[in-house]
Amino acid sequence: MNPFDWLVQLLGIALALIAAPVFLGWVNKCRAWLQNRSAPSVWLPYRGIRKLFHKEAVIAENASRLFRLAPYVVFGAMVTAAAIIPSIATRLPITQAADAIALVGLLATARVFLSLAAMDVGTAFGTLGARREMMIGFLAEPALLVVIFVVSLACATTALPMIAERLSAQALSLTPSLAFTAVAFTMVLLAENARIPVDNPATHLELTMIHEALLLEYSARHLALMEWAAALKLFNYACIGFAVFIPWGISTGNSATSLAESVALLGVKLLVAGFGLAFIETVSAKLRVFRAPEFLATAFLFAVLGLLVRLLLGS
Amino acid sequence: MTALPWDLQLLNTLAALLLLLSFAMLSQRRIVSLVNLLALQGALLVVATLLLAWRTGDRHLYVSATLTLGLKVFFLPWLLHRLIRRLGVYWDTEPLLNITATMLVGVLIVIFSFGLAQPISALASTATRNSIGIAVAVILIAFLTMITRRKAMSQVVGFLSMENGLFFGAMSATYGMPMIVELGVALDVLVAMLVLGVFFFQIREQFDSLDLKNLESLKEDQ
Numbered sequence: 051m052n053p054f055d056w057l058v059q060l061l062g063i064a065l066a067l068i069a070a071p072v073f074l075g076w077v078n079k080c081r082a083w084l085q086n087r088s089a090p091s092v093w094l095p096y097r098g099i100r101k102l103f104h105k106e107a108v109i110a111e112n113a114s115r116l117f118r119l120a121p122y123v124v125f126g127a128m129v130t131a132a133a134i135i136p137s138i139a140t141r142l143p144i145t146q147a148a149d150a151i152a153l154v155g156l157l158a159t160a161r162v163f164l165s166l167a168a169m170d171v172g173t174a175f176g177t178l179g180a181r182r183e184m185m186i187g188f189l190a191e192p193a194l195l196v197v198i199f200v201v202s203l204a205c206a207t208t209a210l211p212m213i214a215e216r217l218s219a220q221a222l223s224l225t226p227s228l229a230f231t232a233v234a235f236t237m238v239l240l241a242e243n244a245r246i247p248v249d250n251p252a253t254h255l256e257l258t259m260i261h262e263a264l265l266l267e268y269s270a271r272h273l274a275l276m277e278w279a280a281a282l283k284l285f286n287y288a289c290i291g292f293a294v295f296i297p298w299g300i301s302t303g304n305s306a307t308s309l310a311e312s313v314a315l316l317g318v319k320l321l322v323a324g325f326g327l328a329f330i331e332t333v334s335a336k337l338r339v340f341r342a343p344e345f346l347a348t349a350f351l352f353a354v355l356g357l358l359v360r361l362l363l364g365s
Numbered sequence: 366m367t368a369l370p371w372d373l374q375l376l377n378t379l380a381a382l383l384l385l386l387s388f389a390m391l392s393q394r395r396i397v398s399l400v401n402l403l404a405l406q407g408a409l410l411v412v413a414t415l416l417l418a419w420r421t422g423d424r425h426l427y428v429s430a431t432l433t434l435g436l437k438v439f440f441l442p443w444l445l446h447r448l449i450r451r452l453g454v455y456w457d458t459e460p461l462l463n464i465t466a467t468m469l470v471g472v473l474i475v476i477f478s479f480g481l482a483q484p485i486s487a488l489a490s491t492a493t494r495n496s497i498g499i500a501v502a503v504i505l506i507a508f509l510t511m512i513t514r515r516k517a518m519s520q521v522v523g524f525l526s527m528e529n530g531l532f533f534g535a536m537s538a539t540y541g542m543p544m545i546v547e548l549g550v551a552l553d554v555l556v557a558m559l560v561l562g563v564f565f566f567q568i569r570e571q572f573d574s575l576d577l578k579n580l581e582s583l584k585e586d587q
């Protein structure tokens with residue numbers, strides 16, 4: 051393997067680690083602007099993480115080893131996922147090592163550990179959150195898989211870097227199947243990252259919450275890792291979306307200039323996507339938990355329709 | 366992948382949107398929204414017809430587009446809205462099958478119609494032959510909409526949506542039916558709609574509701 055490729059790969063992972071909290075901060079800032087509130091700094095998630103790393107960890111008495119292990123597993127899974135997803139370049143060693151189905155499996159692993167850790171201490175809130183998380187997960191996963199199948203069908207491969215390369219080489223055209231799957235993917239992204247129609251990321255201790263309930267027992271460095279992992283998850287999902295639906299400008303060679311271009315374009319895409327996400331969250335209302343399956347069934351339907359249209363019309 | 370010409374891309378997109386609208390109608394419980402979706406489906410049909418007319422240079426397709434615009438986008442939805450207001454029916458009762466199950470049946474229907482339409486598409490020589498499967502799916506899903514609803518109003522909307530599918534099917538298989546058939550069908554739909562409008566009032570007067578369940582029992586049993 052080319053040492054330069056490994057260097058770029060490491061750079062990509064470092065970029066994901068650094069950019070993820072800023073991206074989250076940017077979404078929060080846009081949301082505040084759109085809701086006429088004074089906006090928090092984009093660096094706020096960083097400060098939160100730094101503050102948490104400096105605190106002393108308090109762990110419940112009856113917590114097992116799994117509870118301590120889970121933050122590292124979840125964080126590790128998210129970092130690996132960030133390495134697999136082609137965010138800045140496609141010809142990278144780890145990026146080419148695994149395909150999109152393995153990626154979905156990796157995300158599922160993180161979810162399982164997160165839920166197990168939440169149930170571990172045995173508080174009512176943790177168990178409730180874990181159950182809800184699993185409910186959302188088992189509905190969102192098939193939708194995500196069908197989305198990936200549609201693009202795989204279009205590109206005859208399940209490897210994300212190949213998909214990104216083929217789609218970016220293709221001339222701009224109106225493809226209904228991809229449009230449907232893009233809608234489905236956006237809905238899955240909202241549900242999986244605990245964004246507004248399904249969960250409210252801004253609340254603590256509310257009966258409707260999902261993601262925050264899972265983390266209630268964590269403190270200090272464990273909580274910092276969990277929150278960083280959540281920011282990374284959002285970043286990862288955004289990058290999957292870019293790779294599949296707007297792959298233009300991604301570096302397919304290994305020259306430094308195309309790489310710089312690719313990084314700059316990624317920044318622009320993230321800014322736009324963050325604003326779009328904030329906009330969706332501002333105009334939609336939080337659904338009751340019992341309506342969440344309907345929301346995700348709609349996402350699944352969109353994805354399946356995309357698949358059928360792809361098979362029917364071949365476009 | 367070879368890129369299609371842009372008008373065919375647009376036609377494919379319109380076909381896909383028609384299918385999407387059929388599913389939206391299948392899941393919609395409010396009758397007012399159902400009628401709006403029907404009008405939207407008609408509007409998509411008009412755009413598709415105009416595009417096809419422009420592509421083929423067929424004069425009579427312009428006429429049928431105008432006919433569709435007048436009848437299915439403006440007149441029939443207006444008539445339905447008026448009926449809804451005068452009858453005071455805004456919601457359908459809970460459909461016979463729950464929404465998610467209906468959706469799954471709908472997906473199966475699309476797969477079935479794809480299989481059904483494949484030999485026909487292979488025989489057709491039009492550029493839009495791939496959409497025949499979608500047209501069949503729109504017809505069958507509209508049929509499913511009619512089957513799963515109880516209120517007479519939503520059944521009529523399903524019936525009109527079925528006609529839309531038929532129209533789209535004829536368009537993609539043979540660039541539209543002969544003018545005389547098209548006029549005949551339009552007249553039929555119009556008259557059926559007017560007669561059904563009278564029927565609604567009769568049904569309501571007889572049973573105090575528009576639920577078609579009442580029509581199933583014989584007079585002697587009551």
